[in-house]
Amino acid sequence: MFKVVGVVGAGTMGQSIAEMLAAKGLDVHLVEKTPEKLQQAKEMIEQSLDRQMERWAITGAEKKLTLNRLHMETSLQHLSDCELVIETISEDLDSKKDVFQQLDRIVPQDTVLASNTSTLSLTELAGASQFPERVIGMHFVYPAVRIDVVEIIRGLQTSDSTFDKTKRFTEEVLNKSGVMVYESPGFVTTRLICLLINEALHLLEEGVASPEDIDSAMSIGYQFQHGPLEMADRFGLDSVLAALDRMFREYGELKYRPSFLLKKKVRAGHLGIKSGVGFFKYGKDGERIS
């Protein structure tokens, strides 16, 4: 079973995945291009652990142990010992392909290469590797520390053994449910949630209800932890827009066409939690203030 895991890309998702893996007792190598970004990622992870300490989820000793297992690297070369590498850089096909080609030259042949992509074609990504049978998708839901489901995506050439290893790792080591999905834009989670968010935006545009009421109706009515608009704020409105755009292009169906309101918000830089304002306002720690 994998004990040493590489995470490529220390953005929001990369941080969350790396922190979760280290907290589960695995040795994690987190790779980002520049020392500045890496430093920032480290600080964010420390902040996240501090927040969990404040919420009594972990103790000071557990925080230290988790940080000790987290190694920050600026080069993919440091991943040569990894038995699993999870790629989670920005959703750009060419950059992702480039990462897979480089990893081919660094990691052993039986290392599993996983992508955290939510909308790109896994089969196409796998094609960039010399050994496409070892490429698989592991789509975590943010925040990876708290949400216990992973979509495990099979590309056309993904081997059974790669899938089995990944599924067992997900369930036995990470204690998360592994849902098997075949390649399709948005898989299950992104496709359904983005449609819900988009429809909530249409409601808002049409003046049917206020943002607060839309969210209350759904969170209370259907036991969502957050309503669709706050969810969008938490994912990042730019990410939601990118996912909808891609699904709109791939499926060609109007239902995926991003609402104009969403585009306007992104253009205005109202991206949700990460910019402090989206449909609602947020404090420094991501807590909602209005």
Add this chain to the structure above:
Amino acid sequence: MNILVINAGSSSLKYQLYNMKTEDVLAKGRVERIGMDSSILTHEVENQPEVREVSEILDHTTAIKKVLDMLTHRKFGVLRNIQDIQAVGHRVVHGGESFSESVLVDQNVKLEIRKLFDLAPLHNPAHMMGIVAVEANLPNVPQAVVFDTAFHQSMPPSSYLYAIPTVLYRKHQIRRYGFHGTSHDYVSKRAAEFLGRPLEKLKLISCHIGNGASCAAILHGKSYDTSMGMTPLEGLMMGTRSGDLDPAVVPFAINKEDLTLNEVNSMLNKHSGLLAISGISSDMREVVEAMNDGNDKAKLAFEMYAYRIRKYIGSYVAAMDGVDAILFTAGVGENSAPLREAVCRGLTFFGVHLDADRNAVRSSETRRITTDDSGVSVLVVPTNEELLIARDTYRLVKDKTAVESRF
């Protein structure tokens, strides 16, 4: 006969090797960080410097192998070869309702322990790994399992049931089990010897006060009630555990603070107790020190801690309609004279008269800390769970050999 006692955790393993003829500890030690490439084995033999070895130990089987290698090591070992280990005894936290005494390991016993994983998800799987690891390394050596819960299986339903719909008990075995049974059992026997009276005639209250803490009402040698429940969270205030609280606090806090189940579990188990109230430490020594330096929060933590022990003692006096002796044991109970004093201070009405000088004595012997004319004796009885595990294992193996030789 030499007996190896194993206490296996999920990433650690403690061991003690006993010579049962003399009940001497030949060697003891621990393996930490199992599953890592830099695991540490610490090995101690009396009157010799401690040995530390760092190596890659990825699983319990390798850990046991390393321990056996160390025990038979040319320089640090105490045995000529591993055939000199005649039996192995394991500590197992949860025996559920299936085990009311120690047993030898066979297929059925292993199956039963597996069935109990649900009730002790942190402990029993680790103990199982220890048992399987010994099997792999010492295939023909008999193994015994000694349960923390077994001693309390004598509790009557009026003690062990929760007053909630009984379907929960029938479907999920939700009931009180109690823990530290090995220790409560051991110290009550030692106390009877010390008092020179038959255990069957005594009403005892034993207070196992360590990192975890529990009281037991021991009526005529059998556990009648104990403060820990389905899990070790119930009962006394502990180092980092809350002990008793209104169950409605849990959903209320979850709601107010938007907590997950994991977070609230961790809060009650790791962020509460002495640590939460004192804001200083979960360690009684540090709390007492801070209290003596005039720290008010430390004083409050200390007083709450002592008060809750006293309340349990009071309730167990009522439960048994009297008490002959109160016993203190485990890390804090054996070593903290201020705590014993604070607990006993409020027990004078039913005849506890502490002798301050006796209470201040530090010793590893069983001793009385009340005056000679005290109506109820209070004893400090050093516990030794490993020795009891070794003794149970010895008895079971000897009985089995006796039975087999009859045929």
